[in-house]
Amino acid sequence: xxxxxxxxxxxxxxxxxxxxxxxxxxxxxxxxxxxxxxxxxxxxxxxxxxxxxxxxxxxxxxxxxxxxxxxxxxxxxxxxxxxxxxxxxxxxxxxxxxxxxxxxxxxxxxxxxxxxxxxxxxxxxxxxxxxxxxxxxxxxxxxxxxxxxxxxxxxxxxxxxxxxxxxxxxxxxxxxxxxxxxxxxxxxxxxxxxxxxxxxxxxxxxxxxxxxxx
Numbered sequence: 001x002x003x004x005x006x007x008x009x010x011x012x013x014x015x016x017x018x019x020x021x022x023x024x025x026x027x028x029x030x031x032x033x034x035x036x037x038x039x040x041x042x043x044x045x046x047x048x049x050x051x052x053x054x055x056x057x058x059x060x061x062x063x064x065x066x067x068x069x070x071x072x073x074x075x076x077x078x079x080x081x082x083x084x085x086x087x088x089x090x091x092x093x094x095x096x097x098x099x100x101x102x103x104x105x106x107x108x109x110x111x112x113x114x115x116x117x118x119x120x121x122x123x124x125x126x127x128x129x130x131x132x133x134x135x136x137x138x139x140x141x142x143x144x145x146x147x148x149x150x151x152x153x154x155x156x157x158x159x160x161x162x163x164x165x166x167x168x169x170x171x172x173x174x175x176x177x178x179x180x181x182x183x184x185x186x187x188x189x190x191x192x193x194x195x196x197x198x199x200x201x202x203x204x205x206x207x208x209x210x211x212x213x214x
Contacts, residue, residue, distance in 0.1 A: 022051035024096035031100075035107040037080040039065070044074045044096050059091035062102050083107050112146035112178075117153075117204040119197055126165075126186045127213045136182045136208050138197045140174050147178030154198050155182050161193030164212055174199075186212050 025045045033040075044053060049072035057064050057078065067076035076095055080102060083089060088106040092099055117140050124134045136155075140148040154171040165184050172180040184195060190212045198205045 019050070020047065023047040024051065024053060024098060026095050026098045026100055029098070029100060030103065032103040033080045033105065035083040035105045037061075037082040037104070039077070039079045040102075041067075041078070042076045042093070042095055042100055044070065044076060046072050046074075046096065048072065053096035055093060055095040057091070057093045059102075061089075061104075062091045062093060064093070078102075080104060112142040112148050114140050114148045114151050114200050114204060115143045116141050117197065117199050117206045119206045119208050121208065123209045123211065124184060125211045125213070126184070128186055128188070128190065129214065133183060133185045134210075136184060136195065136197070138174075138180045138182065138199075138206070140178050140180075140199050140204070147174075147176065149174055149176050149178060151178070151199050153180045155195055156198070157193055157195045161195070161210075163187065164189055164191050164193045165195070165210055167195060184208075184210060190214055 023046070027043045027045070031040045046053065052069070052071040054069045055064055055067060055076040061081040063079050065077045065079055067074055078093065083104050084107065086107070089104050091102045093102070117138065120137045120139070124136065126132060126134050138153050140151045140153065142148055151174045152171055153174060155167045157165065157167065165186055168183045168185070172182065174180045192212070193210045194207050195210060196205060196207045
């Protein structure tokens with residue numbers, strides 16, 4: 001009886017202890033990208049070289065390019081596709097049981113292309129004595145009403161009109177509001193003339209009629 005107990009005791013002492021649980025961490029835990037996308041990497045730290053792990057993307061626009069599985073410490077490389085949608089987006093990768101978040105910016109709006117030109121006022125009354133100067137605001141807009149910035153607007157009048165008024169400047173770029181302002185100054189005669197405002201190399205045109213009295 002004593003020998004059996006001694007044997008049993010020796011056997012229990014020789015049984016190896018269970019391995020410690022695997023502990024993982026990832027760094028960084030998130031990354032932000034512009035709308036054009038890009039590439040990045042995540043470092044995986046494991047508590048033991050025998051601790052295995054996997055990396056899985058939950059989004060088709062986040063592609064793991066290397067390190068989809070490993071043991072111990074390692075690195076996961078990934079790429080982010082360009083955002084062709086209309087809003088910002090967020091995606092997730094599960095790496096070694098940890099969550100890694102990818103944030104991507106909203107794409108910039110499409111450029112505003114000049115589609116229309118407006119002038120204000122449509123008619124301008126000036127006089128040789130009381131009101132020698134007036135201002136015309138030209139607005140260039142896109143199809144959806146967006147303001148076209150940086151569009152060259154040119155102001156012209158006829159040869160006869162040039163004897164009645166001077167225009168300053170002769171051309172100007174539209175500002176962030178899609179506007180360019182021109183000054184019309186009377187010379188020394190009464191009469192009527194028209195000032196034409198053109199954009200898009202003459203494809204867009206509008207006008208202001210000028211009346212000059214004493």
